[in-house]
Amino acid sequence: MEVWTIGNKTIMLLFVVTSAYFAAAASNQRLVLLFLIYVALNLGLHIAKKNVTKQAVILVIMMYLIGCAVYHPYFVLLLPFSMNELASFYPRKNGYLLIAVFLPLLFLHGDIMILYAFAAALSFFGYVMVRHYMGRVVKQEDELERMRKDLQKMAKRLNENREFARASEYMVKLEERNRLAQEIHDGIGHAMTGALIQMEAAKRLLGSDTAAAETLLQNAIGISKEAIEEIRITLKHHKPPVEQLGLSRLKTVVEAFAGQTGLMTSVVHEGNIERITPLHWKIIYENVTEALTNCAKYSGASAVHVEIRVLNRFIKAVVSDNGKGASKIVKGLGLIGMEERTASVNGTVVADGTRGFIITTLIPYGG
DSSP states (O other): OHHHHHHHHHHHHHHHHHHHHHHOGGGHHHHHHHHHHHHHHHHHHHHOOSHHHHHHHHHHHHHHHHHHHHHOGGGGGGHHHHHHHHHTTSTTOHHHHHHHHHGGGGGOOTHHHHHHHHHHHHHHHHHHHHHHHHHHHHHHHHHHHHHHHHHHHHHHHHHHHHHHHHHHHHHHHHHHHHHHHHHIIIIIIHHHHHHHHHHHHHHHHTTTOHHHHHHHHHHHHHHHHHHHHHHHHHHHHHSOOHHHHHHHHHHHHHHHHHHHHOOEEEEEEESOGGGOOHHHHHHHHHHHHHHHHHIIIIIOOSEEEEEEEEOSSEEEEEEEEOSOOOSSOOOOHHHHHHHHHHHTTTOEEEEEOSSSEEEEEEEEOOO
């Protein structure tokens, strides 16, 4: 606002100086003095810090211009700009400003009245437009500030959620360890303690009562076998299936890829994934990782889709994106590596760039 006001006042001041200088050549020295006083007052206006002081200086400038207009009427042309400056402290009263700006027309006559009408109209229109766009700028700044605060709150909540997730994960692990330790202690621990006691007793009876010692040893062997079987069952129950490990690892790498690149990702699976062996999962994982890397580097895509399907005779892993694709497939080290890995299990890799980029891995399995 200040830059606009200074610019307009400077232009109008130059006009008034030029016009008055040639119209009153006999008293140019007095005119120069009056102009210098006007410039000094405006400098004081922009030096003042408090709004009350600024308004007081503007009123002094307006009274000064009215007094100078008695000496030379061209000074009145500067009056609308000071009125606009004063009105900037009361932005919602544009109607009163319009009346005030055109009020001096009642006291002017001839050419000066026409000049003042144009100067007043120009200054009022410029003031209203500047206030309008400044209002929009202020609203946008307020909106940006609100969005910044919301973003800070969301980031804080995200960090809190992450901390909560870490704490929850740690507590789950502790609870699982505690439960497993209690299960081993109550079941396997008691069984092995019983077997150890019977073996100690058999050791003492070995020289005096061989039959009793043999019975105790046989009982200890039976208890030990039961304990070993219980260990096997416990480990079987706690070890996740291979297919869950493979699919979970694949989803993890795809989610990490989405977080690093900002691309939308999805993972779907269909069929009996229990048929996928650890070796097959290793090849699928490495091929998908390579395909995602190529997508981030070259495709220009916004979304990537990964699907794993177990068909009648093949395992099919597809990575497709919505990028620019390629009319001609040039095999680089990445694609060649994918083909070599898949060929080691008699599989094949098919690349298609007609609609986005699609890499399909086909791996045969036993039936």
